[in-house]
Amino acid sequence: MHHGQIKATPVVGLVGNPNSGKSSLFNVLTGLRQRIGNFPGVTVEKKAGMLKLPGLPTVELVDFPGAYSCYPTSLDERLVVQELTNPEGELFPDAILYVADITKLDKHLLLFTQLRDLDLPMILVLNMADLMDSDGLTVDIPRLSKKLGVPVVPVSSRDHRGIGELKEVIAGLLREPDAFRPRQPFYEPGANARDVLAELRRELPARNDYHALLLTHHAPWLKHIPETTRHHIQEARVRHGFHSLRAQVEETMDRYNSFEPIVRDTVRHAGDTDSLSDRIDNVVTHPIAGPILFIVLMLLLFQALFAWASVPMDLIEWTFGTLGDTVRQTLPAGWFTDLLVDGIIAGLGGVLVFVPQIAILFFFIAILEEVGYLARAAYMFDSLMQRFGLNGRSVVALVSGHACAIPAIMSTRTIANWKERLLTILVTPLTSCSARIPVYVILISFAVPQVAYLNGLISLQGLAFAGLYFLGIAGAMLSALVFKWILNTPERSFLMLELPQYRVPVWRNVGTTVWQKSKTFVVEAGKIIMIISIVLWAASTYGPPADMAAANQLAGERAQEQGLSEDETADLVASERLEASYAGHLGKFIEPVIKPLGYDWKIGIALLTSFAAREVFVGTMATIYSIGSTDDEFRIRERLAEERNPVTNEPVYNPATAWSLLIFYVFAMMCMSTLAVTRRETNSWKWPVVQFVFMTAIAYVSAMAVYQLLT
Structure with missing residues (x-):
């Protein structure tokens, strides 16, 4: 120094x-x-x-x-x-x-x-x-x-x-770093520690006795201590009977004795004022009132995510839609224009459309954090979460996962214990995020009859909807339990939390948080979504030349036989070309694997493309069922209802298939931006792969079971 x-x-x-x-x-x-x-x-x-x-x-x-x-x-x-x-x-x-x-x-x-x-x-x-x-x-x-x-x-x-x-x-x-130096240390190591240090002091790269003492305590995990030194420290500790934990407790007590008098001497309180915080805490962390308040707050958070985010999200989608149309009208038709509109602009819109939700979510979380509420929520749920191998702080991630798993996974950084943080990251995507809503809405109409009770207050379809959400949560908790057994690490976690005083939020901190998180999402997840969008576009547009030519010819002939209008012909051509494209070939290739789940090759392509983002499922269905230009949900529903199996002439979307798809979408990892974030947060490819494999396996097995039972 x-x-x-x-x-x-x-x-x-x-x-x-x-x-x-x-x-x-x-x-x-x-x-x-x-x-x-x-x-x-x-x-x-x-x-x-x-x-x-x-x-x-x-x-x-x-x-x-x-x-x-x-x-x-x-x-x-x-x-x-x-x-x-x-x-x-x-x-x-x-x-x-x-x-x-x-x-x-x-x-x-x-x-x-x-x-x-x-x-x-x-x-x-x-x-x-x-x-x-x-x-x-x-x-x-x-x-x-x-x-x-x-x-x-x-x-x-x-x-x-x-x-x-x-x-x-x-x-x-x-x-002048040397201007302020204490005359004597606050703590002198005990006799036992002094013996160990006397022996080790020569080879430890320490600046003073206390530095040497910390190196002695933490040698097993400090990365900058060489292996040989680590070995010597271990031997010396054993030889002198140096008991690390006992020494830590003694030192801590000793230190309190040295600085508490200083604080008493220099800080004066004018009467105790933290009674207000305590009075609020009696309600907020109450065993019954606490969780109820928490649930109410979370319901408000969801409402906000849906209600407030819908306007900016519609605006962003409209902007990108208009931008796409403008580009299409301005530039000459050709592969480059298609790539720009269907690949790049659509992909970019797919990234930016989530920004309002991410911003709103972090806005709320930052406020709850600043006010001092999050520490209390973590404290309340800690013992319940520990049973599942998670941590009180995992509550925040699992709750916000219902809006979008990406910011939820980012919020696990507050969990100190690596194992609990990893478990939270792995199971968070099982909670049903808002992107699954368009898929749920369409499929529930096939799976559940429209029956209502109590003058329409409770409808079966609404109950099914809520049921899917609970199924996701149950899946997440049980998976955490299984991983807790598999990743059996000796680390026990203690939730060391100081419940801070309630305070008015510092708005600049809230603003900084929202800005940093939104920026990170756009830059990091954005790159990957863009790449996949372009790849998907190419795979669905191009195919083996002979097949594509045959498809064009077939569509042309059919259009003439049936006397179709220009728009209908365009739709039919799009549909036939898709079947002949590389994506179509891939769909046919995986058909045997997904047949036991009740799916055909068209649903297969949608499963693959919806991996980019779950909402893509609806868009893919629109393209595949030659709806082509019209992208209206009710139109899609009618079209899906008409779809027949070419062999048996049964409706493709019978309740069994619809339920099978719903269950598949509850459990499947269907969004690669989530994998991208898992990769970034865990710093390795191992965990995203584990996450993908286990979620797909659960989805596949459950969907197959449901389909086979219902048929």
Whole structure:
């Protein structure tokens, strides 16, 4: 640390407990100059941003995940310890902004004193300074600063108080990292630990005793410790009877004893004010009222996703439709125009049409998070979810999966335990997303008679609709249970949550969240949807030349025999060409596999194309059944009802086939953007493949069972 010159890009780390207001401060300091990536080697999200300080090179500000102490219970916390104990690492900070909630200083100083003993240059940032006035807190800043041996800056990310001063202090600390150093450590290792350290101190790449102690504790999983050193540490621990867990507990107690008096001495409360938060919590986390309130909130969220998103979604679809028509009329007819309109513009519309739903979903989730409600929901459902191998925080993902699995999978980043996060990602797509609605609506009309009870209040079709949703949820929970047995890892998870005070949301944080998530979706999922759309277009447009020519001729002859109009002829030609195309050949090829489910080759193509996005099923049916130009749902229904099996002359869409398709669509992974997001969030191809295989298997077996039973 004793270097005179400043690095080309100094790194400043933002560290603190969860809910200390770290992210708000990060947003204030960096604005939209943020890059989101992953930390090296793990799937934990890494936020970095640029900070300009007068007279210094541009500083990189890294927002580390929230952590409670240097003895981690989650992936996020491990990451903090790993980066801060590795002076050679690219993310090792030149200075640390330690953010603590001023109202909970007595809890938030544990990690602070640990990092202080690592001898890292630090500034203590007391966040929520706006609460000092309302809660009647008084803090003796100079005295606190003297006792802790660091600069202390009160700030408020809400009204930007103290931000200017904070920037000056950061600049000062980077220029003279040695100016502030505590005279003595907060904690001295016990006799047992001292023996181990005396033996290991020579070979451990440690800067001081406490650094060496942390390396000794965490050697088994720290990535930057060489294998041989790891082995020596293990031996020394055994030889001296060093009991890691006992040492951690002792140290934690010791530290509380050293900083609690400091807090008592410098922070004064004017009467206890958190009774209001507690009174609200008595209702919100109540065993009966709590879940009811949760369900009501979620129903509102769904209503909003449907009601509010429908106008912008229709607008986007209309825009792309109009754009397609305009291009078709302006450019000369030919393959390039077709590719532009049917491949690229249709594909792009397919991506952007989900943006309103994603934005609205994250808007609500961000508000619930900011207000402090999500922590309570997680706390309420944790014990139930643990039985299924999930985590309280999985509730959020499973609920939002009903709108769209993509943002739902993205929201699993709040789950620290890797296994629980993985399980949540794997089973979330089983909840029925809104894209399945057009498919459900059409098929239920064939599967369920129109019968209503209680003067039309309850209809069988409505019940069937709700039933499909519950089937999806049941499927997700049971799959999680099975995976919990298969992926039997020793990690037990503890939900360490501090229930934060209820607060008014910081709207800038909500805005930043919505913007970042929408942007990520468009860029990441967009690329893949575009590629598939183009491939699908090509496969359905082209085919073996001889077959295509024969199809044209056959369609022409049939049109003359039947005296069809120009539009009807065009539809018939489109239908015959599709059967002769590569997609048609593929449909015929997979027909034997899907025959036991009651499907023919046309449904086969629709199953394949609807993999791009579930709604494509309806569009494909329209093309295949030579409806061609008219894309009206009721028209499709009539057309499907007329479709007969050429051999038996039975209707193709009898209740058995319709139910089989419905069940297939409940369980099948039918949307490759979801796979794309799973690939991105798990950082490997293994899990998306597992997810695809297990969902398709469930779908296939259930659909076959249903079809065979009903026939």
